Structure formats: structure tokens, C-alpha cells
Amino acid sequence: MHDVCKAFYRAEKQDQSLMNYFMTFKRTYEELNVLLPFSPDVKVQQRQREQMAIMSFLAGLSSDFDSAKSQVLSGSDVSSLQDVFSRVLRTETTPSVSLNSALVGHNNHAPWRNSTPSGSKGGNSQRPDNRTPESGSIMCNYCKKPGHTKFECKKLQFKNQQKHYANVANTSDAPDRSVTISADEFAKFSRYQESLQSSSPSVTAIADSGKSNACLLSTSSKWVIDSGATDHMTGNSSLFSTFQSYSPTSSVTLADGSPSSVLGSGTVTPTPLLTLSSVLHLPNLSFNLLSVSQLTRNLNCCISFFPDHCLFQDLMTKKIIGKGHESGGLYVLDPLSSTPIACPSVASAFEAHCRLGHPSLPLLKKLCPQYSKVSSLDCESCQFAKHHRVSLSPRVNKRASVPFELVHSDVWGPSPILSKPGFRYFVTFVDDYSRVTWLYLMKNRSELFPIFCAFCAKIQNQFNVHVRTLRSDNAKEYTSAQFQSYMISNGMLHETSCVDTAPQNGVAERKNRHLLETARALLFQMKVPKPFWADAVSTACFLINRMPSSVLNGEIPFKILFPVKSLFPVAHRVFGSVCFARDVRPHVTKLDPKSLKCVFLGYSRLQKGYRCYCPDLNKYLVSIDVTFVENTPYFSSSPTPTRHGDDDDLLVYSVTTAAPDTCSDESLVPSPTSVIAPAMPTPPPKPPIIVYSRRPPPVSCPAPASSSSDSELNDDLPIALRKEKLS
Structure with missing residues (x-):
């Protein structure tokens, strides 16, 4: 030893x-x-x-x-x-x-080291030490x-x-090295060496005075239930079903105070009813530890400890989901042998799958634990009945590396309401690098090709680069022969999404949604009528290009392409508010008004001024000499018109004043002759109450006397009048 x-x-x-x-x-x-x-x-x-x-x-x-x-x-x-x-x-x-x-x-002549006793007669007598x-x-x-x-x-x-x-x-x-041990220890050592050669190193038992002490090595599949562990830990990498390595590696402190490195974490299934997540892998750990706090928190269960065993019970279903036994002062998890709930005598997993109504594989494993090792089920009926879309993986590269390397495009429309200038569609071109958006209004889809040619020419002239790749959907205006011939001649790639797979063109689709959400907010805030939706969408595009983007980590798209230009060439104003533009018509005299009352509808793309609409002239004006009343909307909400005609029996409404609280239900509309007693205090005015009532049916004239001269007119009378006449 x-x-x-x-x-x-x-x-x-x-x-x-x-x-x-x-x-x-x-x-x-x-x-x-x-x-x-x-x-x-x-x-x-x-x-x-x-x-x-x-x-x-x-x-x-x-x-x-x-x-x-x-x-x-x-x-x-x-x-x-x-x-x-x-x-x-x-x-x-x-x-x-x-x-x-x-x-x-x-050597008898060696001097005696000690002095001669006092009783001796002299001389140096000699004697050895012993x-x-x-x-x-x-x-x-x-x-x-x-x-x-x-x-x-x-x-x-x-x-x-x-x-x-x-x-x-x-x-x-x-x-020349040797170990000196007793005969009993040597016998134990011999049995230990034999067990290492004859059995696997998972669990080794050494007899000691009639007792069995289990030495759990790092390759063991047994789990020790530990109330002092903060996380599940194991040193056996073969137990993981899924694993994620840590880079750089972290460390945990063991019970003896020594640190141990953690290579990663993963999922382990020690029993069919217990699935452990976030299990730490410690290569130097000799035991598999189950954290009591992690079990109770993640599995929503309680653990009851008894002198010779312990139980795991689900708090919701009260079902026993795990057991353990006491061994050498430790509680070790027992591998549960689950009994099947359904189809205990079915030979194959596919037959049980058909009998139970084609459930999913995880549900089948819970109902029939004997099929827990089945990895997949090839059921053709499930493919026909349950086929669904595949989740699209996120983009590996979030942005293009240079401007106009990739341009996203999509056509929106037709609009259910025709705009004032007569537009029903709009097309967007989004630069993937800067996320700047160009929006063009269209009256027909056929206008896409000349607009795209003009867009490419503008990019080439303004930025001295070519559009390399265009990504769009499979609309006919993008796949026409003329469009494809232009792209091939200019060396551009055209990426199209699969049929009925709009998420593949997600950047353009989400941009259209953002534009419409902003346009609706602009229209609703100042009660602007829907025929002005084209102006709202154009203004929304102008403002979005000048707002910070989360995709760009807070940068402004306009500043990426135009770092020197000002964001707003003119001061920004409230869309749909009242404004007064200077009247520059030549026939205006000195005694005429100097301005026109207009509604503000956005900004000009090519002029430094405000875009206003004058309803009196039914014209759009662009002027820098504009005075705004931003807290006043130009359009006010008009009441719903009352319908008249043949369908007068429909519900109509009228606005009445509120009656006092002491009045009965019959006096909701007060008569002009009603007098309020002077002793009664005057109640405060209340908001008007909308009372719904049916319009009275029209009073029909009495039927004329029957005569032979109007016999031909009797066929035109209502059926009820004809019956009364016959009776």
C-alpha cells in the first residue's frame, strides 16, 4: 500500500x-x-x-x-x-x-566512547554498544x-x-517496484482483476465482509439521484441522444471543491418515461448524477424518499413516472418496464398504428412502449392525409455584401378602389444590402417591363453598378419572354419562388405588408378617403426609407446609399392635414384670395416641395409655399346616409336627445309640448342616443270598385287585394 x-x-x-x-x-x-x-x-x-x-x-x-x-x-x-x-x-x-x-x-583496539565508571581502577577498557x-x-x-x-x-x-x-x-x-498488502487484500485484488476481465466496466462489485459495494464508473448507465447537484451530469458520452458542444468550455465545481470542465450538454433518456434535457457532459466525472431540483422543475413532478426506495410522481396526472432504490447509502434510478396501454399483443408497430387511427409516432410510443425503438413509420395514407408545408430554414447570410447584388421585387394589386389618378397596382424593388425601397404605381400589370428597364437604367447611371440578381415570384409579368430576354442580354440572374410558396420571396412580401400597414395608419388618422390610397402608399415608402431598420442593426437605409444627402429635404408634416398653398394661377387678381385650401398628401420625388391636392380645382399641386394646420384634418367623417327606395323596411337610425332618468321607456324622444317642473333640477346634457326602428309600411289606397273596364288591371294588384276583391 x-x-x-x-x-x-x-x-x-x-x-x-x-x-x-x-x-x-x-x-x-x-x-x-x-x-x-x-x-x-x-x-x-x-x-x-x-x-x-x-x-x-x-x-x-x-x-x-x-x-x-x-x-x-x-x-x-x-x-x-x-x-x-x-x-x-x-x-x-x-x-x-x-x-x-x-x-x-x-576492532578491540577501538577506544571506549564513554568515560570509565568511578569505581574502575583506571585504564581505557573497551566494550561494544550492545x-x-x-x-x-x-x-x-x-x-x-x-x-x-x-x-x-x-x-x-x-x-x-x-x-x-x-x-x-x-x-x-x-x-523493482512492489506493493506489500495483506492476504485478504490480495484476495480482493485478485477478484477485482477477474471481474475486470470477465465483465464490462459498467458496474464492478467487490465483496467486502459479506457486503456488496458498487463502484459506478464513468461508462455506467446507472443514475444516482442527488439533491445536492444543480444540474444533471454524466461522464458517459454514449448516453446522449442529442449533444451540443461548448466553445469555449465552461466548468463546474464538484463536491470536493475541485473544478471540472464541461464539454457540452445534450438530451438523455434514462427510462422511457423520463427524458432529461440540458445534461452536462463532464469527462472526468465517475458517476451519472440526477439533479432533484432540475427533475422537479422541468418535469413538474414531486419526489418522495423512503428508507429503501423513492418515487417520482407527476403533479398533474398523479402518475408514477420513475422509481429508485437505495443502494449503499445512495438512491439509484430504476429502469422502468412500462406496460403497453393499447395493443399489447400486436406484432408490428404499423399494425398498431393502423388500429389506433394513424397517430403520430411519439403518441404511438406512449401508448405502446414496446415500440419505443422504432425510428420511423412509412405510412402512405398519412402522407396523403397529413402532408403539410416544410418550415423554411432561415437565411444563412442575412444581407448581400454589396449594393444591388440582390434586388427583391413584387407586384401588389389589384386594389378594390381606383385611386384618384387611376392606379390599381404598385411594384416595389428592395435592395437587399441597404433595404432602400423604390415604389412605382401602375394602372396595369403590363407596365412592369418598362418600369423595370427604367429602374435598371437609373441604378446604372446613379450608382455606376448593375443589378446582378432579381428575386421575385412566378407572376406572368416576370416570366414573359420579353422580360427574360432583357435579363439574359444584360447578364442578370432571375431567382423565382416555387409555385404557391410566397415565403421564398419573403423580403418583398414583408415590405408590401409594412407599406400597407403604414398607409392604413395614415389614412385612418386623418380620415382620408380610400381613393387617396396611392398617395398614402407613396408617403409610407418615403418615410420607411428614412426610418432605422432592425435588419441593419439600427442604421437608416437612406443613409447607407446616400450618406451625404439630408434625410428630409423639407420639413415633414402630418399626412391628410389642412394646408394652404399659394395660388400662382395667372388670372388671380389682387382682390382674389392668395392661397388655396388643400389637403397635404405627401412629398414630391423630384421637386423640393409639398404635394397637395385641391378638391375645388380637382388637381395636385407641388409647392414650397405652404402653410399647415396639422391638428385639423381636411376630411371629416360623414354620417351614414339613410337608404330610401323599395327596401324601406330595413333598419335606419335617427339621432335624438337623451331624456331624463326619471322618464319611462315610452318617452325616449321628448315631445315639444312636454314641460319640466321648475322644482326639478335640470339634468346635465347627455350624448345622443341612436334609436333603431323599422320604417312604417306604406299605406295602400282602398281598392276601387270592380268593373269590367278595369279587369285587365286586376292582374297588377297585390295578391292580398285580389283575394279581398274576390271575397
């Missing part, structure tokens, strides 16, 4: 390879575990700690104390570190005394008998032979 402890605490790599050094150290560590097996008994742990202290003390002694160490290690009654120190101290002077005795015995002054013979320090030394003592040699010791040769690279 001394040599094993010395090799363990003084391990050195020296000139060995890393693999040989690790295997040597691991072999020493396993031998130390055999000599000092783990025990839950506190007294045994204290005795083992005392032995470790003794071995560390002896390993630190120099070679001058080899005889002392041999005597201490050969004895069996060593109980404490203090006892070992006393023995070493007692034997420290014994080698020098024996050596001097031997020298004196062979000789007593009285007898003058050699004295044994062990048996206290004369005639021999301690190393020649037969009694000591006989006593040592009675001890059953076995010298186990060390299998390391040094052939």
Missing part, C-alpha cells in the same frame, strides 16, 4: 508517452481504490484517512530510514500517525548503535536476550513468518 500511495501522489511523466503515463496512473488509481474501497461508514473513512496520512508521512522519508519504514510496514499493529512517528524515532538511533557495536566487535557494562555481552533490542542482535533475532524472524503477506509485483515500467 505504501508503494501504491507513493506512486499515486508522486506520479511523474518523465520520458514516457502521454498514453503510457495515463495508463500507469490509471492502474495505480484502480489499485488504490481496491486497497481503500469506498464505505459509507464514518469510522471506516476515518481509518482510511489515517492510513493515507501514514503512507504520505513514510513516503516523504529519505532512504536513510528504509529500515525504519520496513519495520513499520511489516508490523500489523499500526493504528495512528503518532505511533508511526514514535517507532521511527525509536529506530532512528538503532542503526548507528548496531554499526558501532559491529566495529567495536571486530554489551552491558555488567555482563560485557551482546544484547538484542527486541527480545532483550544476550548473544545476538535484533537483525539476528530468531524470535522476530519467526514472528514475521507467521504473518501472511503477499508481495504483488507491480506491472509498471519499473520492475
Whole structure:
């Protein structure tokens, strides 16, 4: 044991390879575990700690104390570190005394070291150290008998032979190293070596006084339920079904205070009913630990501990989802053998799938745990009945690397309401690099090709670059022969989405949604009529280009392409508000009004001015000389007109004043002759109440007397009048 402890605490790599050094150290560590097996008994742990202290003390002694160490290690009654120190101290002077005795015995002329007793008659008499002054013979320090030394003592040699010791040769690279253990320890070590050769290293049992102590190694599949662990931990990488490595690696602090590196985390399924997520992988951990706090939090369960077992119970269904048993002071998780809920005698998983109404594979595994290892089900009926769209993966590169490397485009329309200038469609071109949007209004879809040609010419002239790739949907205006011929001749790539797969053109689709949401807000705020939707969309595009974008990490799209230009060439105003534009018509005299009352509808693309609409002239004006009343909308909400005609029996409404609270239901509309008593206080005015009533049916004239002259007109009378006439 001394040599094993010395090799363990003084391990050195020296000139060995890393693999040989690790295997040597691991072999020493396993031998130390055999000599000092783990025990839950506190007294045994204290005795083992005392032995470790003794071995560390002896390993630190120099070679001058080899005889002392041999005597201490050969004895069996060593109980404490203090006892070992006393023995070493007692034997420290014994080698020098024996050596001097031997020298004196062979050299009678050596001077006597001690002075002559006072009773002697003079002269330097000589005697060895092991000789007593009285007898003058050699004295044994062990048996206290004369005639021999301690190393020649037969009694000591006989006593040592009675001890059953076995010298186990060390299998390391040094052939002269040996481990001295007792016969019982050697028997345990032999059984341990046999178990390593005959069984897998998952769980190794070593018999100790009729008890079985399980040594759970890192490759074990058993899980220890630990209330002191903050996370699930394992050192066995083969248990993970999914795994995500950490870069850089983190660390956790173990129970002994030492840090251990964490290579990653993943999902582990120790039992069919327990699926553990975020399980940490610690390669140096020798146990698989189940965190009680993580179990109760993630699985919404409670854990009840009993003297010999523990139970996991779901808090919602009250179902037992896990069990554990007590072993050596630890609670170890039991692998549950789940009983099938449905189809216990069905031979195949596909047959059970058909019998249960084609459920999904996870549901089938819960109903029939015997099919938990089935990875997939090839059911053609499910493909026809449950086929759905595939989730699109996110874009790897969020943005293009240079401007106009990729341009997104989409056509919106037709609009259900014709705009004032007569537009029904609009097309957008979005630069993927800067996210600047160009919007063009169209009356027909056929106008897309000339607009796209003008857009490409503008980009080439203004930015001195060419549009490299256009991404759009499969609309006919994009796939026409004329459009494709233009793109091929200019070396542009055309990427189209699959049929009925709008998310593949998601940038343009989301841009259209953003434009329409902003346009609706502009229209609703100032009650602008719907025929002005084209002006609202154009203004929304102008403002969105000058707003920070989350895709650009807060940058403004307009500033990316035009870093020098000002965001707003004119001050921005409230859309749909009242404004007064200067009247510059030539026939306006000095006595006429100098301005026109207009509604503000946006900004001019090519002129530095405001775009206004004058309803009196039914014309659009662009002027810089405009005065705004921004808190006043030009258009006010008009009441819903009352319908008249043949369908007068429909519900109509009228606005009336509110009656006092003391009035009955019959007086909701007060009569002009009603008088309120002066003693009654005047109630405060209340908002008008909308009273719905049916219009009275028209009063029909009495039917004329029957005559032969109007017999032809009787067919035109209502059926009820004709019946009355006949009766």
C-alpha cells in the first residue's frame, strides 16, 4: 500500500508517452481504490484517512530510514500517525548503535566512547554498544536476550513468518517496484482483476465482509439521484441522444471543491418515461448524477424518499413516472418496464398504428412502449392525409455584401378602389444590402417591363453598378419572354419562388405588408378617403426609407446609399392635414384670395416641395409655399346616409336627445309640448342616443270598385287585394 500511495501522489511523466503515463496512473488509481474501497461508514473513512496520512508521512522519508519504514510496514499493529512517528524515532538511533557495536566487535583496539565508571581502577577498557557494562555481552533490542542482535533475532524472524503477506509485483515500467498488502487484500485484488476481465466496466462489485459495494464508473448507465447537484451530469458520452458542444468550455465545481470542465450538454433518456434535457457532459466525472431540483422543475413532478426506495410522481396526472432504490447509502434510478396501454399483443408497430387511427409516432410510443425503438413509420395514407408545408430554414447570410447584388421585387394589386389618378397596382424593388425601397404605381400589370428597364437604367447611371440578381415570384409579368430576354442580354440572374410558396420571396412580401400597414395608419388618422390610397402608399415608402431598420442593426437605409444627402429635404408634416398653398394661377387678381385650401398628401420625388391636392380645382399641386394646420384634418367623417327606395323596411337610425332618468321607456324622444317642473333640477346634457326602428309600411289606397273596364288591371294588384276583391 505504501508503494501504491507513493506512486499515486508522486506520479511523474518523465520520458514516457502521454498514453503510457495515463495508463500507469490509471492502474495505480484502480489499485488504490481496491486497497481503500469506498464505505459509507464514518469510522471506516476515518481509518482510511489515517492510513493515507501514514503512507504520505513514510513516503516523504529519505532512504536513510528504509529500515525504519520496513519495520513499520511489516508490523500489523499500526493504528495512528503518532505511533508511526514514535517507532521511527525509536529506530532512528538503532542503526548507528548496531554499526558501532559491529566495529567495536571486530576492532578491540577501538577506544571506549564513554568515560570509565568511578569505581574502575583506571585504564581505557573497551566494550561494544550492545554489551552491558555488567555482563560485557551482546544484547538484542527486541527480545532483550544476550548473544545476538535484533537483525539476528530468531524470535522476530519467526514472528514475521507467521504473518501472511503477499508481495504483488507491480506491472509498471519499473520492475523493482512492489506493493506489500495483506492476504485478504490480495484476495480482493485478485477478484477485482477477474471481474475486470470477465465483465464490462459498467458496474464492478467487490465483496467486502459479506457486503456488496458498487463502484459506478464513468461508462455506467446507472443514475444516482442527488439533491445536492444543480444540474444533471454524466461522464458517459454514449448516453446522449442529442449533444451540443461548448466553445469555449465552461466548468463546474464538484463536491470536493475541485473544478471540472464541461464539454457540452445534450438530451438523455434514462427510462422511457423520463427524458432529461440540458445534461452536462463532464469527462472526468465517475458517476451519472440526477439533479432533484432540475427533475422537479422541468418535469413538474414531486419526489418522495423512503428508507429503501423513492418515487417520482407527476403533479398533474398523479402518475408514477420513475422509481429508485437505495443502494449503499445512495438512491439509484430504476429502469422502468412500462406496460403497453393499447395493443399489447400486436406484432408490428404499423399494425398498431393502423388500429389506433394513424397517430403520430411519439403518441404511438406512449401508448405502446414496446415500440419505443422504432425510428420511423412509412405510412402512405398519412402522407396523403397529413402532408403539410416544410418550415423554411432561415437565411444563412442575412444581407448581400454589396449594393444591388440582390434586388427583391413584387407586384401588389389589384386594389378594390381606383385611386384618384387611376392606379390599381404598385411594384416595389428592395435592395437587399441597404433595404432602400423604390415604389412605382401602375394602372396595369403590363407596365412592369418598362418600369423595370427604367429602374435598371437609373441604378446604372446613379450608382455606376448593375443589378446582378432579381428575386421575385412566378407572376406572368416576370416570366414573359420579353422580360427574360432583357435579363439574359444584360447578364442578370432571375431567382423565382416555387409555385404557391410566397415565403421564398419573403423580403418583398414583408415590405408590401409594412407599406400597407403604414398607409392604413395614415389614412385612418386623418380620415382620408380610400381613393387617396396611392398617395398614402407613396408617403409610407418615403418615410420607411428614412426610418432605422432592425435588419441593419439600427442604421437608416437612406443613409447607407446616400450618406451625404439630408434625410428630409423639407420639413415633414402630418399626412391628410389642412394646408394652404399659394395660388400662382395667372388670372388671380389682387382682390382674389392668395392661397388655396388643400389637403397635404405627401412629398414630391423630384421637386423640393409639398404635394397637395385641391378638391375645388380637382388637381395636385407641388409647392414650397405652404402653410399647415396639422391638428385639423381636411376630411371629416360623414354620417351614414339613410337608404330610401323599395327596401324601406330595413333598419335606419335617427339621432335624438337623451331624456331624463326619471322618464319611462315610452318617452325616449321628448315631445315639444312636454314641460319640466321648475322644482326639478335640470339634468346635465347627455350624448345622443341612436334609436333603431323599422320604417312604417306604406299605406295602400282602398281598392276601387270592380268593373269590367278595369279587369285587365286586376292582374297588377297585390295578391292580398285580389283575394279581398274576390271575397
